[in-house]
Amino acid sequence: MTTSMIGPRPLYAMPGVSHEYMAPELVNDLPEDPRAWVPRPGGGEFLPRLFDTLTGVIVNLNRYRKPGVLGRHLHGSPVYAYTIEGTWRYKEHDWVAKPGSFVFETPGEVHTLVVDEATMVGFFVWMGGYQIYDENDNIIGAQNVLSLIDVCDQHYRECGLGADYVRQFIR
Structure with a gap:
C-alpha cells in the first residue's frame, strides 16, 4: 500500500491537519463583549461560531432576550438545533423545544x-x-453563508469591533 504524497510529507501524516493547504482548525471562546451578538430581524441576536465558505455550513448561537419571531422561512438543507436556555417552537408544529431538546429539521418546509x-x-x-x-x-x-458574513461584517464595523472581527469565524 502506498501513501498519497504532497511534497515531502504523507498527505495525512500531520496531526490535526489533513492537508497542508487546508484551513486550520477553529477554536473560539464565547466573547465577553456584548457587541459580538449581531441583531437580527424579529428581535433575536446571532452569534457566529463558524462560517465555512467551502461547504456553506453555518454554526451559530441564536438568542432572544424577549419574546420574538423569526419570520417565515425555508431551509434547503437540514438544520440541527440544541436548546441551551428557554423555549422555542415553530408556529406550524405542536412541539416546544426546551433546554436539552435536540431538533433535527428536515429541509423544504416553510416555518416560523x-x-x-x-x-x-x-x-x-x-x-x-x-x-x-x-x-x-x-x-x-x-440568506446564506456569504450574505451572513456580510451582515456580521457590517455590524462589527458599525459597533466598533472592526473590519477584521468577522474573519475569526471564517474558514
Whole structure:
C-alpha cells in the first residue's frame, strides 16, 4: 500500500491537519463583549461560531432576550438545533423545544420560529441557505453563508469591533 504524497510529507501524516493547504482548525471562546451578538430581524441576536465558505455550513448561537419571531422561512438543507436556555417552537408544529431538546429539521418546509418567553438561547448548525417568505408565500429574501458574513461584517464595523472581527469565524 502506498501513501498519497504532497511534497515531502504523507498527505495525512500531520496531526490535526489533513492537508497542508487546508484551513486550520477553529477554536473560539464565547466573547465577553456584548457587541459580538449581531441583531437580527424579529428581535433575536446571532452569534457566529463558524462560517465555512467551502461547504456553506453555518454554526451559530441564536438568542432572544424577549419574546420574538423569526419570520417565515425555508431551509434547503437540514438544520440541527440544541436548546441551551428557554423555549422555542415553530408556529406550524405542536412541539416546544426546551433546554436539552435536540431538533433535527428536515429541509423544504416553510416555518416560523417563535419565542414566547423572555429568554432563549439555541445552538444551530445548518448549511446552504434559506429563503424568506411573506404571508402570501412570496419569496422576499434569502440568506446564506456569504450574505451572513456580510451582515456580521457590517455590524462589527458599525459597533466598533472592526473590519477584521468577522474573519475569526471564517474558514
